[in-house]
Each structure stands twice: as structure tokens, then as C-alpha cells.
Amino acid sequence: MSAQPDLLYSEEEEALRAAVRDLLTDHCDAAGVIARTESAAPHDVQVWKALSGTMGLAGLLVPEELGGQGATHREAAVVLEELGRAVAPVPYLTSAVVATEALLACGTDGLLAELASATTIGALAVGLHVAPGGAFANARLEKGALHGELTGIADAALADVLLVPADDGGLYAVDASAATVTPQVSLDLTRPVARVTLEGAPGRRLGDAExxxxxxxxxxxxxxxxxxxxxxxxxxxxxxxxxxxxxxxxxxxxxxxxxxxxxxxxxxxxxxxxxxxxxxxxxxxxxxxxxxxxxxxxxxxxxxxxxxxxxxxxxxxxxxxxxxxxxxxxxxxxxxxxxxxxxxxxxxxxxxxxxxxxxx
CATH class of the missing domain: 1.20.140.10 (Butyryl-CoA Dehydrogenase, subunit A, domain 3)
Structure with missing residues (x-):
């Protein structure tokens, strides 16, 4: 029988919380977030760079041998608590968690290191509404190129690489510049969603999509x-x-x-x-x-x-x-x-x- 989990915050987790909260208090105030939601650029790129680059938090879930911090979901959860407190408009959940976990399942070392260092922002091209184990839309693979329209993709507008599931059962890395990303109306303007249109976009197979x-x-x-x-x-x-x-x-x-x-x-x-x-x-x-x-x-x-x-x-x-x-x-x-x-x-x-x- 497994031991009872300790759900209390460790000293390291509290120190991480304090550091993230200090950063967000100084650089992600409510007035600034509201102003961004009224602009054409809702994401706060400077805060994202500070979190991911200066503090190295984009690679928390990536093992050290693959270029990350080698931490666990507990530390990532503390970061997300603070981001939720500030309603911070950054792609942490979508890139540092969801896209990163998809890559970890595929064992793609090079792209993982890029996401961990935040030189690349990733987005999984699956609708934000889809539950674990739920059905999701696939792109069509024709002659090595991807075609189709995928909707409700969170933070796609800021992504450098899209992780696209295809109808051959594979997950493909697609350069975001090869896709047409069109903003969709969203209630929450701090995590915008978009329609991703692929018209013969080249992709690199990473592994099995499901x-x-x-x-x-x-x-x-x-x-x-x-x-x-x-x-x-x-x-x-x-x-x-x-x-x-x-x-x-x-x-x-x-x-x-x-x-x-x-x-x-x-x-x-x-x-x-x-x-x-x-x-x-x-x-x-x-x-x-x-x-x-x-x-x-x-x-x-x-x-x-x-x-x-x-x-x-x-x-x-x-x-x-x-x-x-x-x-x-x-x-x-x-x-x-x-x-x-x-x-x-x-x-x-x-x-x-x-x-x-x-x-x-």
C-alpha cells in the first residue's frame, strides 16, 4: 500500500511561490492586464520572458538531461497558482505544461530543449475544450503535407511551433509561420483562442498522437x-x-x-x-x-x-x-x-x- 501523499507545500515550493509572486506584483498589475485585453496584443511577452528565461520556469517538467529543470508537477502547480492569482496573460499552461507533456510522450529531445529554454513557444493544436481521452480533430495528411482547420486553439497566436495531430495517427511539429492563425472571439481575453488553418503545411512527425x-x-x-x-x-x-x-x-x-x-x-x-x-x-x-x-x-x-x-x-x-x-x-x-x-x-x-x- 502506497504512503499517504504529503500535500503541504515544501520550503522550496514556498520560496518558488514568493519569487513568482514578487515578479508578478512588480510587472503584471491588474491595470496593465486590462489594458492588454483592449489591445491587439493581449499576451504579456515581457512577463513570459522573465518567467521562462530569467527564472527558467518553462522547463520545470523537462528532465535535466533534456535541458530542463527536472522538477515535478508540484512545482509547476505552484507557478500556476500564482499565475491564476494575477490572471497573467502568458502561455505557461499551454506551452510549459500541455505542449511540453505531449513532447515528453514522444521523447523529442531537440524541441523539448527549445521549449524548456523558452526560445520556442509551443501550442498543442487541440481545442481547449477537449477533455483527456476525448475526441479531437485531426488534420489531413496528403503527400507529406498537412491540410485542415482546427478551432479553439489556446495561445496559438503566440506560438512558434504547433503540435498537430493528423489522420494517420501521428503528431506533427508544424512551424507556426506555415499556418494561418485567425483569432476567435473568446470570453477570456487573457487566454485568447484561434483558428488554425493548414493548407499544405510541412510537418515533422514526432510520434503517436493519441x-x-x-x-x-x-x-x-x-x-x-x-x-x-x-x-x-x-x-x-x-x-x-x-x-x-x-x-x-x-x-x-x-x-x-x-x-x-x-x-x-x-x-x-x-x-x-x-x-x-x-x-x-x-x-x-x-x-x-x-x-x-x-x-x-x-x-x-x-x-x-x-x-x-x-x-x-x-x-x-x-x-x-x-x-x-x-x-x-x-x-x-x-x-x-x-x-x-x-x-x-x-x-x-x-x-x-x-x-x-x-x-x-
Whole structure:
């Protein structure tokens, strides 16, 4: 029988958190993120370079012998918590986790080293809505070239290389300049999606698509829970701070019992979300019951994060409804995350199968 996992944060993980939070506090403020969502360049390339280049965090999941940091999903989860707290518009989840995991499944050393050093940004050309094990669209392979249209590809606009599944069962590396990337309307402008059109694009076969995509989406779903934890925790913290300052009838609004009850319930949900997210990160790191842990985390994380963001918007009152206040960033990210890498319902169905609790 395996030992009980330790879900508490280690000293190294707390030090990593502090470093990432300091960087984001200095260079990724809410006003700047809001301004970027109104521009033609929503991604914050400078913050991405600082995270991936200066701090070396793009290669956390890549073994040292392949040019990475040789860390685990637990460390990557801590980074994603902080990115969720800041709603940072960087391609960490899509490149440093999902695309990297797909390459690890294929054992592609050269491209892995490029992603680890962040000289290249990768994007898996599978719709952001697809759950682990779910059906995904393939490009057509004709005479060694790829054709087709793939939609809902997260962070494709910033990618240098696209990892494209094809109808021959292979996963191909395609230079992004060989594809036409067209932005699509997205609720969450901090993680834009795009349509990728391939018209005879050359590709290099990396390995088999099905196991690579399954592994990549499982890691994406599992670590997405840590991003959802970060944004939920930040939503709660900022709401508590606001209600302590906001006065009505000459007393702090946070002193009213009805609001105390709402905040207490939300705190319990965030605590449970932390346990689920940490469980998924640890399971991905150890490989023990990872499918179950990821399904549990996502079944819980999506509604909990949305509820935290909705409560923050409501309890901030009129100010929360303004474009200048960042509350809408958290609600949009939470709603978009709730269908990313599978809905909560899809993960509950997967969990039922995994633990043999099928519907009658």
C-alpha cells in the first residue's frame, strides 16, 4: 500500500511561490492586464520572458538531461497558482505544461530543449475544450503535407511551433509561420483562442498522437485546477479586504452576519479546492492514481472557481461591475476555465467509470 501523499507545500515550493509572486506584483498589475485585453496584443511577452528565461520556469517538467529543470508537477502547480492569482496573460499552461507533456510522450529531445529554454513557444493544436481521452480533430495528411482547420486553439497566436495531430495517427511539429492563425472571439481575453488553418503545411512527425494528446490534456486538466485555486483564493482575499474597508450605516460591511456566512462558505470551498488541486499535482508527479485525482480536481475546481469569482463581483457591489476593476478578469477566466480540458460534468462521468460507479 502506497504512503499517504504529503500535500503541504515544501520550503522550496514556498520560496518558488514568493519569487513568482514578487515578479508578478512588480510587472503584471491588474491595470496593465486590462489594458492588454483592449489591445491587439493581449499576451504579456515581457512577463513570459522573465518567467521562462530569467527564472527558467518553462522547463520545470523537462528532465535535466533534456535541458530542463527536472522538477515535478508540484512545482509547476505552484507557478500556476500564482499565475491564476494575477490572471497573467502568458502561455505557461499551454506551452510549459500541455505542449511540453505531449513532447515528453514522444521523447523529442531537440524541441523539448527549445521549449524548456523558452526560445520556442509551443501550442498543442487541440481545442481547449477537449477533455483527456476525448475526441479531437485531426488534420489531413496528403503527400507529406498537412491540410485542415482546427478551432479553439489556446495561445496559438503566440506560438512558434504547433503540435498537430493528423489522420494517420501521428503528431506533427508544424512551424507556426506555415499556418494561418485567425483569432476567435473568446470570453477570456487573457487566454485568447484561434483558428488554425493548414493548407499544405510541412510537418515533422514526432510520434503517436493519441497517447501524446491524452498525456498532455491530463496534465493540463490537473494543473488547471491550481490556476483555478489561485484565482479563487485571490477573489476571496480581495473581497474580504474590500468588505473590511467598505462602510454602510457607519460600520464595515463585512461585519454583517449574512455576508460573514457567505464568506465562510466560500472559504470552505477554497480550502477544499486547494486539497483537490494539490492532490492532482502530487498524483501527476508520482504517477499514482493520476487519472482519478485529475478527474476529482476538475469536477470540483470548475464550479468552485466560478462561484468565488461570482461572489467577488457581487460583494464588490457597483465597483465590481466596472471595467476598470479587475473582478471581471477573474470571472471571465473562471468561466473559460470551467470548460477548458473538459467540463466538470465530463470529469464526473470519467470519474464514475474509473471507480466503477456507472449509471444504472
Amino acid at each position: 497517447p501524446a494528446v491524452r498525456r498532455a490534456l491530463r496534465a493540463g486538466a490537473g494543473l488547471l485546477a491550481s490556476e483555478q485555486l489561485g484565482l479563487a483564493d485571490r477573489s476571496l482575499t480581495e473581497t474580504v479586504r474590500y468588505l473590511k474597508d467598505r462602510k454602510q450605516f457607519n460600520r464595515p460591511v463585512g461585519g454583517f452576519q449574512a455576508l460573514k456566512h457567505r464568506l465562510a462558505q466560500l472559504w470552505l470551498e477554497v480550502v477544499n479546492l486547494r486539497a483537490a488541486a494539490r492532490g492532482a499535482a502530487d498524483a501527476l508527479a508520482t504517477g499514482e492514481d493520476a487519472d482519478v485525482a485529475v478527474a476529482v480536481a476538475q469536477a470540483y475546481a470548475a464550479p468552485a472557481a466560478v462561484r468565488a469569482a461570482e461572489e467577488a463581483l457581487q460583494l464588490h457591489g457597483g465597483i465590481g461591475m466596472t471595467w476598470e476593476h479587475p473582478a471581471h478578469l477573474y470571472l471571465k477566466r473562471a468561466k473559460a476555465d470551467s470548460i477548458a480540458y473538459g467540463t466538470a460534468g465530463a470529469h464526473r462521468e470519467a470519474l464514475a467509470e474509473l471507480v466503477d460507479l456507472r449509471a444504472p
